[in-house]
Amino acid sequence: GLIVGDETTHGKGTVQNVMAVRTSSPLNFFARKPPGALKLTIQQFYRVNGESSQERGIPSDITLPSVINHMDVGENSLDNHLPFDKIPAADYDAVSLINPKIVTALQTASQKRIGNNAEFAKDQDAIKKFLERKQRKTVSLNEAVLRKEIEANKQDDKKADEKDDDKTPKTPPVFRDDHYSNEVLQITLDYIQQLKQAKSAAK
Numbered sequence: 001g002l003i004v005g006d007e008t009t010h011g012k013g014t015v016q017n018v019m020a021v022r023t024s025s026p027l028n029f030f031a032r033k034p035p036g037a038l039k040l041t042i043q044q045f046y047r048v049n050g051e052s053s054q055e056r057g058i059p060s061d062i063t064l065p066s067v068i069n070h071m072d073v074g075e076n077s078l079d080n081h082l083p084f085d086k087i088p089a090a091d092y093d094a095v096s097l098i099n100p101k102i103v104t105a106l107q108t109a110s111q112k113r114i115g116n117n118a119e120f121a122k123d124q125d126a127i128k129k130f131l132e133r134k135q136r137k138t139v140s141l142n143e144a145v146l147r148k149e150i151e152a153n154k155q156d157d158k159k160a161d162e163k164d165d166d167k168t169p170k171t172p173p174v175f176r177d178d179h180y181s182n183e184v185l186q187i188t189l190d191y192i193q194q195l196k197q198a199k200s201a202a203k
Contacts, residue, residue, distance in 0.1 A: 002098060002106070002191055003060045004184055006068050011075030013054030014082060015043035041082065050089035054082055061103050062110055062187060064180060065123045067130050102194045109190050110183065119179035129156065 021035045046052050055076045063069070075081050114120045133153075140146050175181055 002062070002103075002187070003058065004062045004187055005060050005064060006066050007063050008057035008059045008074070009053065010073070011053065011055050011057035013045040013052045013075075014041045015045075016040065017042045044082070044085075046087055048090045048092045050087045052085055052087075055084040061098065062107055064110075064183060065114065065120055065127060067123075067127055070127060070131055070134070099198075102191070102198065105194060106187055106190050110187055113183060113186060117179055117183075120183075126156070 016039050019038050019040060021037055044052055044054060057074060140149070
């Protein structure tokens with residue numbers, strides 16, 4: 001199938017087991033507190049092609065603008081994470097309706113719509129501001145300047161919260177009606193059309 005959204009999934013492809021630490025020390029008896037626990041990685045997931053989802057995650061076919069794409073929130077941003085690896089692929093028959101030509105056509109059409117969408121322009125502006133803050137290596141010690149920056153950030157957050165409140169009813173819908181969801185729907189329609197054209201051309 002077609003994957004649309006952030007650049008990739010989180011990238012966790014391992015299984016952990018928590019083991020309690022036990023001790024026979026008489027000091028621990030008086031403390032009456034457990035000494036702690038260890039979290040051990042005991043298994044790893046692999047896809048049928050032999051690749052692990054560890055560290056890299058599952059990449060999207062079509063990426064939509066998102067601040068998350070620029071945050072250090074994936075498995076690869078964690079200290080001491082296990083690296084990506086690969087094992088021999090399973091014996092399987094590849095079944096896919098996705099080919100590079102269709103994906104390229106969908107990407108091109110989506111990028112064009114996003115470039116002409118005012119709501120996505122706001123998202124891009126938020127991404128730009130986030131990257132500027134992220135790449136900043138110094139902080140002003142001038143109280144007036146610092147307060148101004150903090151207030152500006154608060155206003156940006158307030159606008160984002162008000163925007164979410166306006167579009168979030170008391171009972172959240174199954175599928176949210178906003179520019180992001182609408183773009184996903186449009187990509188789906190384009191995908192169906194591309195499949196029809198490919199099927200007609202094959203006759």
